[in-house]
């Protein structure tokens with residue numbers, strides 16, 4: 001059943017959230033079954049202990065989509081060659097399609113910019129509609145072989161060892177820019193906007209120009 005999105009909020013994961021995260025990843029991954037990629041859907045998520053390591057490091061965020069504080073999605077981040085590397089982002093299918101994934105990634109973008117990291121990166125499937133094409137719409141650009149950094153190369157090699165077809169995978173990067181544009185957005189995004197959510201639909205938030213903003 002689809003949940004109604006009322007007051008989405010992005011925050012650091014806390015210890016109580018951790019037990020929910022493997023289930024969110026499994027539920028989100030189910031979409032891969034519909035396109036003949038059951039092996040991806042069946043790939044076990046990180047354990048609660050593995051999620052806890054990200055939480056303790058301050059590199060796990062959740063998004064809550066309804067009036068309660070229950071996480072509906074999460075993102076976990078590794079530091080790879082000076083970039084914030086998206087190890088995994090998952091949104092529960094009951095609230096997918098409301099832009100919550102983009103909100104999470106923008107939140108991390110602000111976090112990364114504050115820490116003077118170089119960019120956001122990720123490795124994803126080229127041809128899955130909600131992977132590379134989706135990230136392209138969020139302002140990520142495909143990296144060619146000369147742009148792939150040693151840390152990303154190591155991750156790609158580990159994927160090959162794991163059995164993934166390298167031709168089906170692509171590294172992508174979204175720059176962190178000091179140049180900001182101002183766009184209207186119905187929800188709070190990033191650290192500043194949490195002060196403006198009393199008036200959803202009317203608040204204005206700063207988004208990186210390259211991100212293309214988040215759709216209303």
Ligand SMILES: CC(C)(COP(=O)(O)OP(=O)(O)OC[C@H]1O[C@@H](n2cnc3c(N)ncnc32)[C@H](O)[C@@H]1OP(=O)(O)O)[C@@H](O)C(=O)NCCC(=O)NCCS
Nearest residue numbers: 028029031089090091096097098099100101124129130134
């Ligand atoms: C990718 C994901 C994080 C996006 O989060 P979200 O909150 O649903 O994002 P949005 O609401 O902005 O919309 C998702 C986009 O993917 C598309 N999409 C989502 N599920 C889809 C599906 N089953 N088939 C086709 N397109 C789909 C939507 O149409 C939408 O496209 P749009 O930008 O043209 O509107 C989420 O769909 C998810 O968890 N997917 C499964 C796990 C996954 O693939 N994670 C990424 C690993 S790299």
